[in-house]
Amino acid sequence: MSYALNEVEATAKRAARGAGYDWGLSEEAAKATRWLCAQGLDGAAVLAGLLEAGYAAELSAHVPQSLDGSWSAQAPLCPLATGAAISDCAAGLQDAPLSLGQVSQPAMILPFAAMAARQLDACVTVECEGFQAVTDGAALHCVGDLPDAAARLTIRAAGSLSNPYPTHTRAEPEEAAWAVLNRFAHKTYAPATEESRLLGAGAGLSDND
Amino acid sequence: METTAQTTISRRDPAQVMRLSRLGSLHQCRLSFMRVLTRRMARENWSFARPKFDIDGNGVGVAVYTAAGPARTYSLIAFAHDLPPEMRSDRVIATAWDATFTLFDGVPTDADIERLSKNVPYQEAGRVNEKSLSVSRANRSVRLWAHFADALSQGQQPDPAQVDAVGYLMRTTAVYGSGKLGAADREAIADRPELNAPFQAEMLSVYLTRAFVRDLVEHMARAKGGENAVPLAPETARRLGIGNSTGLGMAPYIVNHPVLFNNWIAAREEAIARVRSVETASAEEAACFRRMLRRSELSAARWHSEHPAQIEKLASLHKDLEALAAWAAADDLLNDHPWDRLIRWSETALGLEGQELAASLILEPYADLVDGLSDCMADANKDAFIIDGAMPVSQVRQLIEASFAWALDLDWAARENCARAWYVSEEKLEPRMGERFDEPIAAYEQPLAPARDAAAAHAALADWDGDEPVAAFLLRHPEHRHTVRRAQMSQVAPYGEIRSNTISDRVLPVDMLRAKLSFFGATHFDPRSDRWVRICMYAGAPYPEDLTAANADLWVYPEADQ
Numbered sequence: 001m002s003y004a005l006n007e008v009e010a011t012a013k014r015a016a017r018g019a020g021y022d023w024g025l026s027e028e029a030a031k032a033t034r035w036l037c038a039q040g041l042d043g044a045a046v047l048a049g050l051l052e053a054g055y056a057a058e059l060s061a062h063v064p065q066s067l068d069g070s071w072s073a074q075a076p077l078c079p080l081a082t083g084a085a086i087s088d089c090a091a092g093l094q095d096a097p098l099s100l101g102q103v104s105q106p107a108m109i110l111p112f113a114a115m116a117a118r119q120l121d122a123c124v125t126v127e128c129e130g131f132q133a134v135t136d137g138a139a140l141h142c143v144g145d146l147p148d149a150a151a152r153l154t155i156r157a158a159g160s161l162s163n164p165y166p167t168h169t170r171a172e173p174e175e176a177a178w179a180v181l182n183r184f185a186h187k188t189y190a191p192a193t194e195e196s197r198l199l200g201a202g203a204g205l206s207d208n209d
Numbered sequence: 210m211e212t213t214a215q216t217t218i219s220r221r222d223p224a225q226v227m228r229l230s231r232l233g234s235l236h237q238c239r240l241s242f243m244r245v246l247t248r249r250m251a252r253e254n255w256s257f258a259r260p261k262f263d264i265d266g267n268g269v270g271v272a273v274y275t276a277a278g279p280a281r282t283y284s285l286i287a288f289a290h291d292l293p294p295e296m297r298s299d300r301v302i303a304t305a306w307d308a309t310f311t312l313f314d315g316v317p318t319d320a321d322i323e324r325l326s327k328n329v330p331y332q333e334a335g336r337v338n339e340k341s342l343s344v345s346r347a348n349r350s351v352r353l354w355a356h357f358a359d360a361l362s363q364g365q366q367p368d369p370a371q372v373d374a375v376g377y378l379m380r381t382t383a384v385y386g387s388g389k390l391g392a393a394d395r396e397a398i399a400d401r402p403e404l405n406a407p408f409q410a411e412m413l414s415v416y417l418t419r420a421f422v423r424d425l426v427e428h429m430a431r432a433k434g435g436e437n438a439v440p441l442a443p444e445t446a447r448r449l450g451i452g453n454s455t456g457l458g459m460a461p462y463i464v465n466h467p468v469l470f471n472n473w474i475a476a477r478e479e480a481i482a483r484v485r486s487v488e489t490a491s492a493e494e495a496a497c498f499r500r501m502l503r504r505s506e507l508s509a510a511r512w513h514s515e516h517p518a519q520i521e522k523l524a525s526l527h528k529d530l531e532a533l534a535a536w537a538a539a540d541d542l543l544n545d546h547p548w549d550r551l552i553r554w555s556e557t558a559l560g561l562e563g564q565e566l567a568a569s570l571i572l573e574p575y576a577d578l579v580d581g582l583s584d585c586m587a588d589a590n591k592d593a594f595i596i597d598g599a600m601p602v603s604q605v606r607q608l609i610e611a612s613f614a615w616a617l618d619l620d621w622a623a624r625e626n627c628a629r630a631w632y633v634s635e636e637k638l639e640p641r642m643g644e645r646f647d648e649p650i651a652a653y654e655q656p657l658a659p660a661r662d663a664a665a666a667h668a669a670l671a672d673w674d675g676d677e678p679v680a681a682f683l684l685r686h687p688e689h690r691h692t693v694r695r696a697q698m699s700q701v702a703p704y705g706e707i708r709s710n711t712i713s714d715r716v717l718p719v720d721m722l723r724a725k726l727s728f729f730g731a732t733h734f735d736p737r738s739d740r741w742v743r744i745c746m747y748a749g750a751p752y753p754e755d756l757t758a759a760n761a762d763l764w765v766y767p768e769a770d771q
Contacts (some may be wrong), residue, residue, distance in 0.1 A: 002338060005396070006388025023656040024683075024690020031594060063684055088598025088680035103555060115595050169397050170339060189635035190643075190653035 002170045003178075009034040011181050012047055018131030018187035021080065028084050032111035037171035039140045041107065044173030048180035049148060050079065050105040072101025075148060079105050083112030086155060089118035093124065097156040106131075106150040110140060112153055125159035128152060136192075139164030218485040218549055220478040223612075227474070229709035233720025234522070237765055238569035239576065241730030243747060244762055245583045246412045249403060253279050257417075257753035259424070260316075260727035266432035266484050267291045268425065271326065274417040275316060276753065278403050284313040285412075285417035286322060288330050289425060297348050305333070306346035308421070312414040314340050314393065331483070332383070332390070339393040342410040344618055345384040347418060350375050350452065357426050357441070362434030366442050372449065373511055376733060376745045379422045380452025384411045399587060406583050408729060409468070411712030418729035419451045419747050443755075448767075450748030454733065456741045458639050460721040463632065467698050467705030469588035473728045474704035476582040477568075481577045484571045485549035494574035499643035501573045502537060504766030505566060508732060511767065516736040518717070522562050529563020558751050573763075593698050596690070598680030600697065602673045605682075608696040609667045612706040616660035617667055619710070627697065631657040642718060642740060656691055658712040666692040730765065 013030035017023065029047060036043030055062040055078040062078035064085060066072035071082065077100060086109065087099065093116055105108065109126055110133055117124040118137035126133045129151070131144035141164050173181075225231070237244070256277045264270030274285040288309045296305045309330045313321065321340065328335030332346055353367075353375040360367045386408070387395035398404045423446050431438040457771055463470045490498075509526055536554060541548065548571040555567045572579045610617070619626055630645040633651040643650045656662065666689040673682050683690050710716060718740040726734070731744035749764040752755070 001336070002391065004339070004388030004391055004394045005239075006394045007391070010388075022688045022690060024692075024694060025687050027691060027694070029595075059687065060685075067681060067684065081684075084596075084685050084687075084690070085680060088678075090597055091599050118592055119595060119597075144333060169394065186635070188633060188653060189638065190632045190641075190650045192634050193648065194634035 001175075002172055004129075005034050005037060005169065005171060008037050008044065008171045008173070011029050011185055012044070014185035014188050015047065015051060015181040016056075016080070016184070018184035019051040019054070021059075025080050026085060027131045028112075032080070032083065032108060034171075035111035035114060036107065037173070038167050038169075039110075039165050040168045042171075042173055042177065043111075044171065044181055045109045045177035046105050048177040050108055051184050053104055053178065055104070062104075065195065069102065070099045073164035076102045077184075078103040079103055079112075083109050087112045087115040087119070090119040093155065093157040094120060097154055097158075100153040100155070103150050103153050105148060106153055107146045108152060109155070112169075114138070114140070116155075116157075120157055122157050123159040125156045125163055127156075134159035134161050135163045136164075139167060141165060214480045216486040217481075218546075220475070220484055221701050224708055226478060227704060227706060227708040228706055229711075229717070229720045231561050231565065232707065232724035233717060234565045235724055235727035235731040236562075236566045237732060238477060238480070239585050239762075240407045240414050240473075240480060240586065241728060241765075242406060243416070243750075244765065245580075246409050246416065247750060247756065247761045247764070248580070250276070250278070251756050251758045253403075255756075257420075257756075259320075259420075260361045260425065262428070262487045264289050264425065264428055264453040269320060269430075269431050272421055272424070273317065273322070274420060274753075275638045276413060276417060281314075281401065281403070282316055282684035283413060284316055285414055285421065286311050286313055286317055286325055286329070287418070287421045288326060291349070294351070296567055297351070303382065304334070306330075306382070307349045307427075308418075310344070310414060310418055310421075311337060311341045311392075312343040312410055312417075314342055314398075315353075316559060320755065330441075331385045335416075336391045338391055339397065341390075341392040342404075343384055343386045343414045344390050344392055345381050345411075345414055345418070345650045346560055347381045347422070347451070349379050350377060354378050354426065358429045358433060361427065361430030361441060362438045364434070364437045364439050366439070369445070372445060372515065375452075376448075376511070376748055377422075377450045377452035378426055380454050380743065381415065381418065382454050383458075384414060389519070396646075399589070400747060404434045405587055406584055407473070411766045412729065415451050415453075415746055419449070420752050422451065422465045423449065423752065446752065447750070448748060450732075450745040450750075453726075453739075453744050453746055454741070455722050455726065455744065456639075457641055457722075459725055460642075460718045460740075461640050461655065463655050463721055463725050464659065464711065466588065467695060468590055468593050471702030471705035472586050472588055475702075476586050477728075478704065479585075480572050480575075480579040480582050481552070481568050484575050485546065485552055487548055487575070487578075488546055490543050490547050490574070495547070497569070497574040498542060498570060499537055501570050501763070501766055502530075502533060504763075504768060505570060506534070507769065508765075512733045512735075514735040517740070518739075519734065519736050522560075522637055526562040526566065527574065529559040529566065532558055532668070533563060533567060535666075572647055572759070576762075590701060593701055594694065596679070596683070596694050597697055599678050601675060602670055602677045602679055602682055603675030605679050605693055605696055606667060606670050606675070608699055609663050609670075609692070612696070612708070613660050613663040613667070614701050615708060616664050616710070619660075619664065621661050621664055625714045626710060627658075627661065627712050629712045629716060630734045631655040631712070645712075658710075659692070659695055660708075661712065662692045663696070664687075665689070666696075676740040732765065764771065 007029040012033035016026035016029035031045035035046045061075045063081045113124045114135045133142040258275045261273040272287045292307045555564045632650045719736045733745040735743040751760045
């Protein structure tokens, strides 16, 4: 089924929150998933894969232990928290490339590389073995296939974008991934009670007059 | 924001403007989205047609209304239903309605109508595609509809007193846009000049809906009365608006879109500052103000509410209108910054309803200073979302203090300060507000208490070296990421934060609803509880076939002979 990108964004935000991420990172997840879909990639599948890994329960184990030098942790890096940090530290990419240790769902790094590119007003290149992506912030071009996990990832303020993917205004996520997002999103909904039915939306007076 | 106009008087302080009690007293103005739309359609000489009206004697069928501008045509597809009374509910959780609508991008084919007829009548249970720009539904006002259909069918015109008491034949209970239910995203249409200002597709949908409702009641009267039936007198039709019943679902919008909401408020504040900076007014400008003040009195006289809080506010407004009239009669309104003097006087002499009415009214004589600001009300600043991680911790602290100094010392653990929690219900996926200490909802809380969250982030930031980049703080404290983002947004959106506690035991969500609806151009706010409000849209507006540059703008103010 075809979905509006706003539907993707809203569902992704609720899903990330339902999986246990804080609101700020859930907002990042939503924008990132939307951005991937706008490039014609299945952002919903990428996010679903990440949420099923369950990193949010112990996020501090999956974020870079230091922002100096190479970024790594004992466990695989969460691409949402790490991606947000890449965007936060975009200025540093002008001085030196950034190298990451093991990253789960590295496709989720790409939207954050794009945010860095927009801040730097320059192309950013993301590379791992057998894969290279270049983004100018708005558009993307990839060579090779992204694995579900990358042993190392390099991010540089470099590259040029001569042949970007056409951008998409609708998303057609794989149904199974979409169902996973909705399953996580459902965890953010409070079970209805009689009291909430009556009071929560503020009705009570007749609305048939 | 345009910077061509010279202002010697600065915009009002966000600390004054953004209190919820004041936001809950806002009135429509020249920048309201309905007026922006009708001005444009008249200026560009849009043409309107009704290529289809295929509705039977029971009021069941489909109609199409088209609005053609210089570059594109839009069509309202209206599905009319025969709804049993027991199924009629204005609650967003309803499952059937008297009429359902979609605003179609272009002119629909029969196949489009066939596809939409299997989806639009089911609203949330259906799907549309990017050819739909909005999806909405409406219910009849039972009292007024029956009276109109009966009277017209018998060759009589409806009783004006009943028209005044209700104001509309149908009220919409939701108008969904921007990607909802599969419709086109706002981003897909935002670069069209006619849809660039906020909510123009939704406002066009409601404008055409009003014409459909008038046609439908006349059709039903003819079906019932045959040759005895008469059409609705144009002056009565003109007084009818479209009602709208809005619940809590809309309240989070102004919190969730701080840059957009800022742009609305900032545009109006800039307009107010420009007019206050006018040194001398012409006789015609002063006369225009006095005419609109007089017509506002008529509008206020037709504004009814049974809600105790609104009854009190209306009493205050009536008193303020008398004081305003007396002030305007005693002053020539010509010299020595007349509008600034009026505003400064209003702040000492009037309640919030009167102050904000005065602020809206002084804009009326100054189309040239004000109307262009409607181009600044959309949110095109997508990068405001991106956090500047290099910003030092000390600067983030300062930004939080600028918006939330009033909240930092509040005891956020005290029950009265966090009595409420916003959540989304499993049942209908709609935002609701509940009692944190009485209901099991805290675990599901939505981030709609920016002041509380700002206080928490500010406390956490206090432990950090002020020179550290905030990126390092956020790596360790992802729970404050949304607050740091909002704090940085406040640099481009000084009017983006509500300066009141949105989870206190005294919060009135209807204030949030009114703030938003006033920018639509709504009038006659009628709260039905502290979290549900009815309004009227387009009352007094010319119908599509009568729209001209002469009547496209000031219709919101009733005329004495109407």
